[in-house]
Amino acid sequence: MTEPLLSIRGLRVEFPKRRTLTGALLGQKPMSARAVDGVDLDVYPRETVGLVGESGSGKTTLGRAILSLYQPSAGQVLFKGQNVSTGDAVARQKLHRNLQMVFQNPYASLNPRMTVAQTIDEALRFHTIVPAQDIPAEIERLLGLVGLTADMANRYPQALSGGQCQRVGLARAMSVQPSMLVLDEAVAALDVSIQAQVLNLLLDLREAFGLAMIFIAHELSVVRHISHRVAVMYLGKIVEIGRRDDIFERPKHPYTQSLLAAVPRLGTAKRKRQAVLQGDIPSPYNIPTGCPFQTRCPSVQDICRSVAPPSITVSADHKADCHFVT
Amino acid sequence: MVAPEQIAADNAAMKPSILEIEDLVVEFHQGNKVVRAANHVSLTIRQGETVGIVGESGSGKSVLCRSILRLLPSPPSFVKSGRITFAGRDLLSLPETEMQEIRGADIAMVFQNPMNALNPVWPIGDQITEGERVHRGLGTRAARTRAVELLKRVGIPSPEMRVDEYPHQWSGGMVQRAVIAMAIAGGPKLILADEPTTALDVTIQDQILALLMDLQAATGTTLILVSHDMAVVAETCDRVAVMYAGRIMELAPTADVFAHPRHPYSLGLLRSIPRIDGKGQRLEPIPGQPPSLSELPAGCPFMPRCSFASPACGTSDVPLREVAKGHFSACIKAEEIAAVAL
Numbered sequence: 001m002t003e004p005l006l007s008i009r010g011l012r013v014e015f016p017k018r019r020t021l022t023g024a025l026l027g028q029k030p031m032s033a034r035a036v037d038g039v040d041l042d043v044y045p046r047e048t049v050g051l052v053g054e055s056g057s058g059k060t061t062l063g064r065a066i067l068s069l070y071q072p073s074a075g076q077v078l079f080k081g082q083n084v085s086t087g088d089a090v091a092r093q094k095l096h097r098n099l100q101m102v103f104q105n106p107y108a109s110l111n112p113r114m115t116v117a118q119t120i121d122e123a124l125r126f127h128t129i130v131p132a133q134d135i136p137a138e139i140e141r142l143l144g145l146v147g148l149t150a151d152m153a154n155r156y157p158q159a160l161s162g163g164q165c166q167r168v169g170l171a172r173a174m175s176v177q178p179s180m181l182v183l184d185e186a187v188a189a190l191d192v193s194i195q196a197q198v199l200n201l202l203l204d205l206r207e208a209f210g211l212a213m214i215f216i217a218h219e220l221s222v223v224r225h226i227s228h229r230v231a232v233m234y235l236g237k238i239v240e241i242g243r244r245d246d247i248f249e250r251p252k253h254p255y256t257q258s259l260l261a262a263v264p265r266l267g268t269a270k271r272k273r274q275a276v277l278q279g280d281i282p283s284p285y286n287i288p289t290g291c292p293f294q295t296r297c298p299s300v301q302d303i304c305r306s307v308a309p310p311s312i313t314v315s316a317d318h319k320a321d322c323h324f325v326t
Numbered sequence: 327m328v329a330p331e332q333i334a335a336d337n338a339a340m341k342p343s344i345l346e347i348e349d350l351v352v353e354f355h356q357g358n359k360v361v362r363a364a365n366h367v368s369l370t371i372r373q374g375e376t377v378g379i380v381g382e383s384g385s386g387k388s389v390l391c392r393s394i395l396r397l398l399p400s401p402p403s404f405v406k407s408g409r410i411t412f413a414g415r416d417l418l419s420l421p422e423t424e425m426q427e428i429r430g431a432d433i434a435m436v437f438q439n440p441m442n443a444l445n446p447v448w449p450i451g452d453q454i455t456e457g458e459r460v461h462r463g464l465g466t467r468a469a470r471t472r473a474v475e476l477l478k479r480v481g482i483p484s485p486e487m488r489v490d491e492y493p494h495q496w497s498g499g500m501v502q503r504a505v506i507a508m509a510i511a512g513g514p515k516l517i518l519a520d521e522p523t524t525a526l527d528v529t530i531q532d533q534i535l536a537l538l539m540d541l542q543a544a545t546g547t548t549l550i551l552v553s554h555d556m557a558v559v560a561e562t563c564d565r566v567a568v569m570y571a572g573r574i575m576e577l578a579p580t581a582d583v584f585a586h587p588r589h590p591y592s593l594g595l596l597r598s599i600p601r602i603d604g605k606g607q608r609l610e611p612i613p614g615q616p617p618s619l620s621e622l623p624a625g626c627p628f629m630p631r632c633s634f635a636s637p638a639c640g641t642s643d644v645p646l647r648e649v650a651k652g653h654f655s656a657c658i659k660a661e662e663i664a665a666v667a668l
Binding site (some may be wrong): 027054055108161163191192193194195196197200203218220221222224225226248258259260261262263264265266267270271272273274275276277280281 | 376612
């Protein structure tokens with residue numbers, strides 16, 4: 001078996017909440033939201049892992065913690081065996097050359113005062129990817145790579161459409177020749193016809209450069225389209241993980257089953273709806289003991305309210321955290 | 327033997343119309359640019375039906391909805407031509423005071439972002455009954471009882487305890503329920519829901535769609551559902567209008583559009599959506615981008631991106647025409663498209 005490119009062990013990210021003065025005087029304990037709560041995940045070279053879950057499930061926090069944009073309160077993220085949140089500046093700079101992120105909002109993730117060329121130029125110079133005199137040619141090559149014409153180079157983000165901005169974000173990420181991309185809702189803000197163009201582009205880049213990807217998205221059909229493996233998150237935990245077809249065709253965790261049942265499908269005719277899941281995801285400040293999904297689970301039992309479910313191995317690559325997985 | 331869906335469709339076709347939009351043209355004037363956001367739109371909605379309006383950003387779906395309620399500020403927007411008739415009344419020529427009576431009472435709207443649709447510094451219960459207090463002189467105590475009743479109807483747990491809370495204390499799904507409670511408070515004949523579930527998670531979307539359909543079944547209200555999500559429309563609507571660059575490109579019973587599209591744009595949209603039950607086949611995106619609404623090409627606006635285009639498409643306007651029973655398409659090659667497998 002090959003070595004994983006990225007290896008996450010027992011990762012926990014917490015956001016402390018300030019106590020109010022009255023709270024402190026009343027002797028309340030400081031609270032913290034546990035956004036990522038003990039995650040283990042391996043990503044292998046050339047592999048795409050989809051990360052799905054509702055808002056508040058911790059998928060974005062996990063993505064950012066991988067890039068060490070958040071400091072973990074426990075556990076570690078190893079990229080090619082190196083811890084991403086420790087080590088000296090030089091080592092971390094090198095690491096970031098290999099691990100790049102593409103953000104959700106294509107406009108907000110570009111500097112409005114920098115042209116497309118300046119945006120890419122900055123990354124190329126900082127990491128000294130090519131000699132200075134070759135930079136203009138390299139920018140042109142990168143723009144071609146993401147399907148933009150060279151005359152876009154001198155435009156500002158405001159003169160670009162959402163799809164074009166997202167391509168620039170991709171060109172910037174690709175400029176430093178990374179081996180892995182973390183894509184946080186990278187196509188969520190795009191219209192379907194443009195989304196399809198960008199998805200095809202991602203598949204082409206993955207193929208051409210042998211990229212590994214973590215693809216974070218709430219849209220399950222898009223995740224199914226692009227991922228090799230899928231991890232389902234709920235309240236900071238990965239509750240089920242497996243190969244794409246296992247998750248979409250043979251889901252074992254009741255949460256995954258409910259999530260899939262809630263997705264509207266194109267093939268179906270107008271139907272009488274019965275909502276699959278009642279209520280909302282609980283607050284991360286107040287995670288229930290036992291199974292995190294107990295408050296909404298359609299098949300909850302007594303044991304779920306007191307004992308945290310074990311991770312059950314369904315098949316070699318397929319695991320689900322539930323007492324009642326067979 | 328006639329299929330039951332066909333009988334249902336025929337029955338629906340017999341129902342009287344509640345809303346008629348005829349040849350509506352809405353423009354926005356920005357400096358010396360003229361943006362045509364609705365371009366000769368005609369649409370008849372029958373009593374009790376659910377009509378979906380789908381399209382990408384800038385296709386004119388929201389402008390159409392807002393024009394019905396006259397919510398677009400003028401200037402910069404101008405209705406250049408057209409008529410909107412609701413239950414026999416010409417909405418575009420009504421005085422503003424009468425229009426105010428119609429908003430909320432006869433026609434209600436549910437907006438996309440529930441957190442922006444409510445006032446953050448005002449208790450939810452008060453906001454829900456504002457219309458009834460203002461228009462029907464409902465007293466404070468009666469209004470509170472009414473608010474509790476409405477919240478219960480939209481499925482808020484223990485409404486009597488939550489009626490005095492503020493929007494920030496509720497989740498997005500709960501606030502959208504409150505917005506729906508506000509919409510149904512006046513007993514509207516028509517509800518315009520503009521992307522009501524776009525800001526919500528899929529499990530919450532499922533709850534809200536179930537709620538809207540339940541309420542509609544109980545009251546017989548007519549519903550116009552605007553969405554960019556074709557699958558949402560497929561599961562909830564009787565008919566669907568596909569919009570592009572301010573025009574309706576295709577209008578037909580929902581199942582017909584999704585199984586046998588008769589416009590290249592609908593076909594292109596369906597081919598570019600990844601399927602939840604798909605195997606990851608390569609998508610076939612529509613090439614290029616939608617045209618600028620201030621520089622619309624002559625003839626069919628989809629022509630520059632269309633793989634079926636011929637020179638005739640660029641010469642004159644392509645009107646919507648009936649190409650099969652109840653199935654309208656604005657394409658001169660509609661018959662040819664119908665033969666293309668999806």
